[in-house]
Amino acid sequence: MKVDSVVDYVTINIDGEDVDVPKGTNIIEAVKMVGKGKEVPHYCYHPKLSIAGNCRMCMVEMGMPMRDRATGEAVLDENGVQKIGWMPKPTIGCATNAAPGMHIRTNSEMVKESRNGVTEFLLINHPLDCPICDQAGECRLQEFSAEHGRGYSRFIEQKNVKPKRTRLGSRVTLDDERCILCSRCIRFSKEIAKDDVLGFVDRGTYSTLTCFPGKELENNYSLNTVDICPVGALTSTDFRFKMRVWFLKRTHSICTESSVGANTEIWSREGKIYRITPRRNDAVNDTWMTDSGRELFKEVEVGDRLTHYTIDGVHKTSAETAAAAAKLLKEGKVAIIASPHSSVEEQFYCKAIADRSEATVSLVSHYGATDGILQSEDRSPNLRGALVNGLVDQLPDADLSAVAQQIESGAVDTLLVVNEEVTQLGISAELLKKVKVIYIGLHANVVSEDAAIVIPSLSVFEKDGSFINQSFRLQRFKAAIPGPRGVLSDFMVLEHIAEALADEKIPSGSIDAAWEHIAKGVSQFDDSLRWRSIPEEGLELDPTAFLDLPFVETKNLKYDSAAFKEAHATPAGA
Amino acid sequence: MAKTKVIERKPLTFAEKTFIPQILTGLKTTGKTMFQKNITLQYPDERPSIPDNYRGVPTLVKDPNGREKCVSCQLCEFVCPPKAIRITPGEIDAEAEPDRAHVEKAPKEFDINMLRCIYCGLCQEVCPEEAIFLQDVFSLSGYSRDEMVNNKQKLYELGGTLPDKHYKWDKKKAAEEHGNAH
Ligand code: SF4
Ligand code: SF4
Ligand code: SF4
Ligand code: FES
Numbered sequence: 001m002k003v004d005s006v007v008d009y010v011t012i013n014i015d016g017e018d019v020d021v022p023k024g025t026n027i028i029e030a031v032k033m034v035g036k037g038k039e040v041p042h043y044c045y046h047p048k049l050s051i052a053g054n055c056r057m058c059m060v061e062m063g064m065p066m067r068d069r070a071t072g073e074a075v076l077d078e079n080g081v082q083k084i085g086w087m088p089k090p091t092i093g094c095a096t097n098a099a100p101g102m103h104i105r106t107n108s109e110m111v112k113e114s115r116n117g118v119t120e121f122l123l124i125n126h127p128l129d130c131p132i133c134d135q136a137g138e139c140r141l142q143e144f145s146a147e148h149g150r151g152y153s154r155f156i157e158q159k160n161v162k163p164k165r166t167r168l169g170s171r172v173t174l175d176d177e178r179c180i181l182c183s184r185c186i187r188f189s190k191e192i193a194k195d196d197v198l199g200f201v202d203r204g205t206y207s208t209l210t211c212f213p214g215k216e217l218e219n220n221y222s223l224n225t226v227d228i229c230p231v232g233a234l235t236s237t238d239f240r241f242k243m244r245v246w247f248l249k250r251t252h253s254i255c256t257e258s259s260v261g262a263n264t265e266i267w268s269r270e271g272k273i274y275r276i277t278p279r280r281n282d283a284v285n286d287t288w289m290t291d292s293g294r295e296l297f298k299e300v301e302v303g304d305r306l307t308h309y310t311i312d313g314v315h316k317t318s319a320e321t322a323a324a325a326a327k328l329l330k331e332g333k334v335a336i337i338a339s340p341h342s343s344v345e346e347q348f349y350c351k352a353i354a355d356r357s358e359a360t361v362s363l364v365s366h367y368g369a370t371d372g373i374l375q376s377e378d379r380s381p382n383l384r385g386a387l388v389n390g391l392v393d394q395l396p397d398a399d400l401s402a403v404a405q406q407i408e409s410g411a412v413d414t415l416l417v418v419n420e421e422v423t424q425l426g427i428s429a430e431l432l433k434k435v436k437v438i439y440i441g442l443h444a445n446v447v448s449e450d451a452a453i454v455i456p457s458l459s460v461f462e463k464d465g466s467f468i469n470q471s472f473r474l475q476r477f478k479a480a481i482p483g484p485r486g487v488l489s490d491f492m493v494l495e496h497i498a499e500a501l502a503d504e505k506i507p508s509g510s511i512d513a514a515w516e517h518i519a520k521g522v523s524q525f526d527d528s529l530r531w532r533s534i535p536e537e538g539l540e541l542d543p544t545a546f547l548d549l550p551f552v553e554t555k556n557l558k559y560d561s562a563a564f565k566e567a568h569a570t571p572a573g574a
Numbered sequence: 575m576a577k578t579k580v581i582e583r584k585p586l587t588f589a590e591k592t593f594i595p596q597i598l599t600g601l602k603t604t605g606k607t608m609f610q611k612n613i614t615l616q617y618p619d620e621r622p623s624i625p626d627n628y629r630g631v632p633t634l635v636k637d638p639n640g641r642e643k644c645v646s647c648q649l650c651e652f653v654c655p656p657k658a659i660r661i662t663p664g665e666i667d668a669e670a671e672p673d674r675a676h677v678e679k680a681p682k683e684f685d686i687n688m689l690r691c692i693y694c695g696l697c698q699e700v701c702p703e704e705a706i707f708l709q710d711v712f713s714l715s716g717y718s719r720d721e722m723v724n725n726k727q728k729l730y731e732l733g734g735t736l737p738d739k740h741y742k743w744d745k746k747k748a749a750e751e752h753g754n755a756h
Contacts, residue, residue, distance in 0.1 A: 127746075131647035131702045132679040160754045165668075165678065241663050241679055244648045 012102040014038075026051075027060055027093030031106055040106055041115060041144045043230045044182035045094035048286045049191060055122075055182050057144065059090040059114040061105040090114050115148040123153065125160045125205055127177040135232030137245040141180060160205050168198075169217035171237050171291055172226060179209050179233035185225035192288060192373070193221040209233065220371060223291045227277055238295075239275045248274055251480035252536065254467050255285075256341065256460050257293040258368075259378040259553060261469030263537075264289060266297070266461060266480040273297040273461060273481060281537050284473065284558060290374050297461055304444045306456035307484040318455075318488050319496065325416075325438050325453050326500030333413040334359035335403050337420050338391055340366065340380035342490070343465030344474070345511065345531075347382070347389045348518045349494035350418065354391070356501035359416070362403050363396035364425050367552055376470055376559070377552040384468035387546050388524045395549055399426035407431050414438065419457065421445055440490060457490045458483040464511045465491070466534060470553050471564060472543040474525075476534040543568050624710035629695045631711040632686055633733030634726070635704075637741065641674065642730075643705035646681035650697035650706055658690035659697060676750060677743050684726040688714055707736065 008023040014034055021030045028040045029047070043055035063086035066075040074082045084103045090110055105111060123145060130136045162176035181200065186209075190196040197215040200207050211217060217225070226234045248267035253276075255262040262285035267275045276297060278289035309321035316324070334357045338350045354361045363386055366379040386392050404427045406412045415422075416438045423429050423446045432450060439451035448454050462483035466476040491514060511531045519529045524541050547565055554561055589595055615622060624630070637643055646663035664682030668675035697706050711732055716722045724732070 131649070132645045132677070136647075158749055158752065158754060161750050161752075164676070241646075241665050243663070244652070246652060247648070 010098050010100045010102075012098045012100070012104060014104045015106055021098050023098070025098050027062075027096045027098065027104055028058055030098050031060075031093070031104070038106065040093045041140075041148060042094055043140055043144075043180060044184060046184050046187075046228055046287075048288075049184060049187045049228075051095050052183050052187065053092050053095040055180065056092060056118050057115065057122075058093040059111055059118070060093045060096075061108050061111055062087050062091050062096060063103040063105075064099070065101045065103075112148070115144075116150055119145055119149040120154070122180050123149065124155050125177070126180075127159070127175075129178075133175075133178065133232040134235045134240055134245075135178075135229075139232060140230035162206075162208055166210075167237075168211055168234070169222050172217050172222050173235050173237045173240060174209060175233050175235070176208050176210075178231050179229075180231055181207055181209070182230060184228045184230070185209070185234055188221075188225055188228060189217070189219075192224070193219045195219040195221075198225075220290050220292055220375070221288060221373065223294055224278070224288045227287070236275065243269060243274050249480070251478050252279060253460065253477040253480060254381065254469075254475050255289055255293040256296060256381040256467075257290060257379065258374075258376040259381060259383060259470040260285065260374050260376050260556060260559070261381055261467055261473065261475055261538075262289040262293060262374055263475065264293070268461075268480045271481045283471075283537065284469065284475075285374055286557070288374060288557075290371075292375070297459075300442065300459040300461065305484060306441060306444055306448060306454060307487065308454075308456060310454045312452060318486075318493055321453060321455060322493055322496035323500055325455070326497050328414050328436055328438060328453065329353065329357040329359070329416070329497065329501060331414065332358065333411060334416065335406060335412040335414070336361045336416045337400065337403065337418060337422060338363055338386060339418040339420055340364075340378075340383040340386055340396070342382060342385075342418055343460075343463070343467060343477075344382065344385040344389065345465055345491035345514055345518060346418070346494055347385050347391050348514075348521065349491055349498050351389050351391045352498040352521075353416070353494060353501060356498060360403075360406070360412075361391055362400060363392050364400060364420055365396040365398050365552075367398070370554065370556055372555065373557050376556050377554065378470065381469070382467040384470070384472055384543075384546070385466075387549070388468055388472075388541065389522055395551070401426040403427060404431055407435055417441070417447055417451075420447075422447055440493070455490075455493055456484065456487045458487055463489040463491075464531065465489075466531060468541065469538075470551070470556075470559050472541040472546075473538040474534055474541055475538040476531060618713075624712070628710055628712075629693050629708040631688065631693075631714060631724070631732060632691060632695075632697055632706055632708050632729075633711070634684065634729040635707055635733040635736045636730065637738040638735055639741075639744070640735070641743070642680055643703050643738075644681055644684065644701075645677060645679045645703055645705070646684070647679075647702060649700045649702065653696045653700045654691075655694060655696065656690040656692050658687045658692075660685040660687070673747075676747055681726060684729060686724045686729065688722045688724060689719060703742070704738070704740075707733065709733065 009020040010023050011018055011020050012030060014031055019034055021033055028042055028045055031038050031040045040058045040060060042058040044052045045058060063084040066083040066085040068075055077083050122141065130142060136142060164175045164177060166174040168174045186198045189198050197211050197217055198209060199212060201210050202208050223236055226236045247269045249269065251266045253264045253266045255264050263279040263281040265277050265279045266273055276294045278285060278287055280287045308315045309318050310316060311321060311324050336350060336354050336359045338347060338361055340363055367377050368379045370377045400422060413435055415435045419441045423432060429446060437447060437451040438453040439448045440455040440457050441448055442457055442459055460477060461480045463479050466474055468474050495514060515530045519525045519527050547568060551561060553559060634644055646661050648661050648663065651659040651661050661681050662683040664680060666674050666677055666680050693708065695708050698708050
C-alpha cells in the first residue's frame with residue numbers, strides 16, 4: 001500500500017495554548033485546528049487557491065522567542081522562561097506559516113481594533129442591500145460585520161456607485177458595489193479553471209471587477225466563483241432571487257455527471273431542489289464542481305416521469321409487479337441490460353437476479369471527452385460498482401449489437417432494461433417487439449411504451465445509495481427530496497424480484513438491512529460495512545483486482561491512471 | 575410535610591344573612607351608570623377608534639410615491655411563528671419598469687394566511703424595508719379557508735399608503751445619477 005509521506009510537526013502557541021501543527025500550515029489553518037469554534041476571520045484566503053493577502057481581515061499578533069543578537073543566547077525573564085518578542089504591529093495570518101516556538105494572539109485588543117478598522121473600510125462604499133442580496137445568510141461580510149464591526153457608520157460622504165446587475169457570463173451575475181476586491185474569483189479562474197478572464201480595472205475605491213474585453217466567464221466551472229465569493233458580488237443567474245438560503249435544507253450527495261463522483265450538497269425546500277453546490281473532499285473534488293453537474297436536477301423535473309408500476313399498461317402495486325417480473329424471468333432466456341448509473345445496491349440485486357435467472361448481463365458505456373478537471377471520460381458515476389459487484393468483468397461496449405444478435409437468433413425472450421434508451425443503442429424498435437421487456441426507468445420513452453412490465457425508478461436525489469468512483473472510492477448519497485408517491489427505492493423492487501426468483505425471504509426493507517447481504521456477498525466490502533457507516537469522505541476500496549482493465553479515464557484533477565496503477569500495483573503489505 | 579392550617583370561617587351577621595346590603599351596593603352602581611353617557615357601541619354600525627399602535631391584520635404598504643416597498647427579503651416569512659406568511663420572490667422587470675429597476679427585487683406572490691396569523695407583530699418588527707404593518711383592521715370573515723388567505727393584491731388594498739421617513743430607494747437612485755467623479 002501507499003506509504004504516507006512523513007509529516008513534520010511544529011509546536012506553536014495560540015492564545016496561550018501549545019498546539020502541534022504540520023509544518024507549512026498557515027496561521028488561519030492552525031487556529032482552525034485548535035477547534036473550539038476558534039477562527040481567524042478572513043476573506044481572500046481560500047485553502048485551495050494561492051495566497052493573495054489583500055483583504056487584511058486575518059490580522060493576528062505574532063511573537064517569537066527572544067534571542068540575544070550578539071550571542072544567540074535565549075533571553076530569559078525573571079522566572080527563567082524564554083521571553084517572547086512580540087511584533088509591534090499585527091501581521092496577516094494567511095501568509096504567515098507556523099514556525100517552531102511562534103506565539104500567536106488572535107484576540108488581543110490590537111487584533112480586535114484592526115479587524116474593526118478593516119471592517120469599517122470595507123463597508124465605506126458597500127451598498128448595504130442585504131434585503132435584496134442573495135448572499136444574505138451565507139455572507140462572510142455580513143457575519144464578520146456583525147461580529148467584528150462597529151455597528152454604525154461614521155461615513156457621511158456620498159458612497160461610490162458602481163455597475164450593478166452586470167452579466168459576466170450566461171450563468172454568473174456581478175454586482176460590483178458589493179465586491180470587496182478579494183480576488184478569489186480571479187485566482188480561481190486562472191489557477192483552477194485555467195480560463196483567465198477576470199481582472200480589476202481602475203484604482204483605489206474605484207477598483208472594479210470586470211471581464212477582459214471581448215471575453216466572458218463562460219467556462220464549465222464559472223459557478224464555483226459564485227461559491228467562493230465571500231460576499232454577494234457574484235451570484236448565480238439561475239438561483240438569483242429564487243429562495244433565501246436559510247429556508248433550504250442541505251443534503252449530502254454525489255454528482256452523477258462522471259466517474260469523478262464530486263461530492264455535492266443539495267439545497268431543497270419542501271421537496272423542491274433549488275441548487276446544488278460542491279462539498280469539500282480533498283481526495284475527490286477539493287471544493288469545486290462543474291456547472292453542468294449543478295443542472296442535473298433539472299433533467300429529473302422535465303418530461304413525463306414514470307410514476308406507476310404497470311403490467312401491460314395497467315396500474316398495479318409494486319409487489320404484484322415484482323411478482324410478475326419474477327415469473328417472466330423464471331421462464332428463462334433472459335438478457336439483462338444493467339446500468340452504470342445504478343447505485344451499488346441496485347447493481348448488487350441486479351447481479352442476484354442475473355445469477356438466479358441465468359441471464360446474460362450487458363452494460364453500455366457512456367463515454368465523452370474529459371476536460372482534465374472534474375469531468376472524466378466516463379460519464380457514468382458507477383461503472384466501478386458494476387465491476388466490484390461482479391455484475392460484469394469487462395469494460396462495457398458502446399452499443400448493444402451483441403444483445404441484438406441474440407434476440408435475432410431467438411436466444412433471448414425476455415429483456416430486463418435498467419434505465420437505458422436501448423433503441424438508440426443498437427436494438428431497433430422492431431427487434432424490441434420480439435421480446436418481452438421489463439423496463440426500470442425514470443422517464444417514459446420508446447422502451448417503456450412497449451414494455452410488458454414498467455417499474456418506475458427514483459432519481460439520485462430521491463433515494464439513498466452509494467457509488468464507486470474512478471479511484472475505487474465508495475461514496476454514499478442521501479435522499480434530499482421525496483420521489484413520486486408510492487414509488488419504492490429501486491433496490492427494494494430489485495430485491496423483491498431477486499427474492500421471488502429464489503423462493504427465499506430476505507427480510508430487508510431498509511438500506512442497512514440490504515447491506516447485511518451486500519457486505520457479505522461482495523468480497524471487496526468488509527463484512528461489517530453498512531451504508532450508514534460509509535464515512536462522509538468516502539471509503540477507499542482495494543482496486544488491485546481491476547488494475548489490468550483498460551479504463552478510459554486518463555488524467556483529471558485528482559486522478560492519473562498511470563500513477564494510480566503504480567500506487568496500487570504492489571500488493572498490500574509489501 | 576406541609577402543615578394544614580385551618581382557618582375559621584366567621585359566621586354571617588344578621589345583615590349579611592338578609593343579603594340586603596349587597597343588593598343595595600349593586601343597585602348603587604346600576605343607578606350611577608344609568609345617568610352616565612353611553613359607552614356601549616352599536617357595533618357594527620358604530621366602530622371604536624383604534625389606537626395607532628394597535629396590532630390588527632398585517633398589511634403591505636406603499637410609500638407616498640405609490641412604490642411597492644416590500645423587496646421580498648422573506649425575513650417576515652422566516653420570523654413568523656405560526657408560519658402564516660408565504661412569499662414567492664421575483665425580479666423586477668428592468669424593461670417594464672425602468673424607474674424601479676434599481677430595486678431589483680419584489681414579491682411575485684405574497685400570501686398571509688389569516689387562519690394562522692396570531693397578530694404578534696413580529697413581521698412588522700423584522701421588516702428592513704418598513705413594508706409590512708399591522709394596522710387597524712380587526713374583523714375578518716370568510717366563507718372558505720381560501721378566502722381567509724390574503725394575497726398580495728388584498729394586502730396592498732388593506733395597507734394603502736403610509737408616510738415614509740427614509741425614501742431609501744429614491745436616495746439610492748439619486749446617488750446613482752450623481753455618481754462620484756473619479
Ligand atoms: S467578486 Fe467576489 S470573489 Fe471576486 S473579488 Fe469581488 S468579492 Fe472577491
Ligand atoms: S403578525 Fe405574527 S403571526 Fe401574523 S403574519 Fe405577522 S409574524 Fe406572522
Ligand atoms: S414585507 Fe418586509 S420583511 Fe417581509 S419580505 Fe417584504 S421586505 Fe421582507
Ligand atoms: S485572508 Fe489574509 S489578507 Fe485576506
